Amino acid sequence: MILQKTQRRPGPQGGIRDTNRKERLRALGDAALRLFLERGLDPVTIDDITQEAGVAKGSFYRYFDDKAALLESLLRPVRDEVLGALATCARALGKARDAEAMFDAYRALGAVLAGAVLTHAGVVRLYLQENRGAPTGTRQQLATLSDEISRSAILVARKGHTHGLLRKVHPAVSALTVVGAVERLLLAVLRGEEVGNPLEIPQALTSIILEGLRVPATSAR
Amino acid sequence: MILQKTQRRPGPQGGIRDTNRKERLRALGDAALRLFLERGLDPVTIDDITQEAGVAKGSFYRYFDDKAALLESLLRPVRDEVLGALATCARALGKARDAEAMFDAYRALGAVLAGAVLTHAGVVRLYLQENRGAPTGTRQQLATLSDEISRSAILVARKGHTHGLLRKVHPAVSALTVVGAVERLLLAVLRGEEVGNPLEIPQALTSIILEGLRVPATSAR
DNA sequence: AGAAAGTGTGACCACTCAGTCATGATTTTG
DNA sequence: CAAAATCATGACTGAGTGGTCACACTTTCT
Numbered sequence: 085m086i087l088q089k090t091q092r093r094p095g096p097q098g099g100i101r102d103t104n105r106k107e108r109l110r111a112l113g114d115a116a117l118r119l120f121l122e123r124g125l126d127p128v129t130i131d132d133i134t135q136e137a138g139v140a141k142g143s144f145y146r147y148f149d150d151k152a153a154l155l156e157s158l159l160r161p162v163r164d165e166v167l168g169a170l171a172t173c174a175r176a177l178g179k180a181r182d183a184e185a186m187f188d189a190y191r192a193l194g195a196v197l198a199g200a201v202l203t204h205a206g207v208v209r210l211y212l213q214e215n216r217g218a219p220t221g222t223r224q225q226l227a228t229l230s231d232e233i234s235r236s237a238i239l240v241a242r243k244g245h246t247h248g249l250l251r252k253v254h255p256a257v258s259a260l261t262v263v264g265a266v267e268r269l270l271l272a273v274l275r276g277e278e279v280g281n282p283l284e285i286p287q288a289l290t291s292i293i294l295e296g297l298r299v300p301a302t303s304a305r
Numbered sequence: 306m307i308l309q310k311t312q313r314r315p316g317p318q319g320g321i322r323d324t325n326r327k328e329r330l331r332a333l334g335d336a337a338l339r340l341f342l343e344r345g346l347d348p349v350t351i352d353d354i355t356q357e358a359g360v361a362k363g364s365f366y367r368y369f370d371d372k373a374a375l376l377e378s379l380l381r382p383v384r385d386e387v388l389g390a391l392a393t394c395a396r397a398l399g400k401a402r403d404a405e406a407m408f409d410a411y412r413a414l415g416a417v418l419a420g421a422v423l424t425h426a427g428v429v430r431l432y433l434q435e436n437r438g439a440p441t442g443t444r445q446q447l448a449t450l451s452d453e454i455s456r457s458a459i460l461v462a463r464k465g466h467t468h469g470l471l472r473k474v475h476p477a478v479s480a481l482t483v484v485g486a487v488e489r490l491l492l493a494v495l496r497g498e499e500v501g502n503p504l505e506i507p508q509a510l511t512s513i514i515l516e517g518l519r520v521p522a523t524s525a526r
Numbered sequence: 527a528g529a530a531a532g533t534g535t536g537a538c539c540a541c542t543c544a545g546t547c548a549t550g551a552t553t554t555t556g
Numbered sequence: 557c558a559a560a561a562t563c564a565t566g567a568c569t570g571a572g573t574g575g576t577c578a579c580a581c582t583t584t585c586t
């Protein structure tokens with residue numbers, strides 16, 4: 085785990101210093117996120133970020149080693165939440181004794197992820213925009229997260245498969261189909277593209293996925 | 306349409322100059338594609354490309370105005386093929402009189418796209434990696450193509466919907482679900498990720514999509 | 527209060543990169 | 557074959573860019 089550069093700083097918890105630090109951290113993070121979303125990771129310079137945040141360049145380096153460290157600080161909470169939810173789902177699936185319990189686990193996963201999307205809309209959108217790019221430099225950690233998510237999703241799908249819940253296709257195909265569909269739709273919503281009532285999408289998507297992935301109840305065609 | 310910088314050059318069709326030009330164009334394109342895939346668009350410099358291609362820097366500018374122009378030359382054939390196939394599919398759907406004819410149109414679209422993927426694997430993979438990034442600078446044209454594809458896909462889905470072929474969800478949801486799933490799976494295959502036998506994927510994906518999107522034949526759950 | 531520690535600032539430096547251009551070599555033309 | 561046109565080359569330039577640092581200022585500690 086990378087050490088935060090803001091550890092072991094003087095002053096009391098709620099003191100002036102502490103408050104200032106938090107404010108600057110927030111300003112830098114906000115500014116960077118705004119610029120990353122608008123222009124992409126690479127073209128945004130440290131000067132751009134500090135100017136947008138209304139802070140001197142030198143101050144940036146007091147808080148972060150470089151652009152990647154700033155991105156890491158934005159990403160960590162989301163990352164923890166998402167990977168945690170996937171792990172929880174995998175655990176619940178392991179314990180599930182019947183199909184209904186498994187559907188519950190999938191539903192719970194969906195709920196947690198939806199919550200994470202709402203509370204971290206900007207970072208999620210950044211992830212969606214950048215995670216497939218070449219895993220170089222600043223973008224590496226996004227690619228890594230993407231990998232971890234895919235692996236977890238495949239694991240979760242595999243459990244659904246060995247329990248005879250899902251269609252007989254390679255688990256990676258089931259998993260990546262869902263991941264791909266969800267990510268594309270989510271990106272459309274977060275970008276404000278025209279997709280009808282966003283609140284109906286989870287419902288629509290769920291039924292599409294269920295009908296498409298699970299073993300057909302009746303033998304239709 | 307942007308004019309190719311290599312128009313109106315002297316020498317006979319198969320002359321030495323003509324041959325050299327084609328060879329250099331190919332070397333630059335190949336080198337750039339390799340580097341773009343490996344490092345992403347922005348971090349690759351003109352110096353990188355010319356060095357990888359074994360060509361002097363000045364020569365680059367004899368053939369292309371800048372990095373974006375090179376990318377455009379790589380992208381154009383693929384772009385034309387894909388958008389053409391989508392347009393053809395939309396036309397066929399317009400003429401279709403029964404459900405079977407419509408499925409044929411969708412199948413034909415799939416076949417053409419599959420062919421394009423095979424003959425332009427590198428460029429397609431580059432598109433998949435970069436198309437969702439911020440539409441800035443060099444990446445703009447990829448974002449534009451992504452837009453055009455999504456719009457076409459929605460158009461195609463809308464026809465399937467008005468003909469009562471597809472589930473009652475917003476056409477954008479149907480379309481983006483498919484686009485997202487296909488793109489994610491394709492990326493996995495082109496990157497050599499473990500997804501089982503690649504040849505079985507189209508079959509699996511088709512049945513998943515059909516079952517998921519179309520109006521259920523029997524009323525199952 | 528005064529000393530010590532921490533913090534913000536922006537000028538500055540070394541380096542990178544896109545794009546240019548003078549030069550000499552190669553090809554075409556007549 | 558010789559003049560004219562085109563071409564490849566790589567040194568060079570000017571505009572940034574990442575990262576540093578001396579300095580002045582603020583907060584904390586004793």
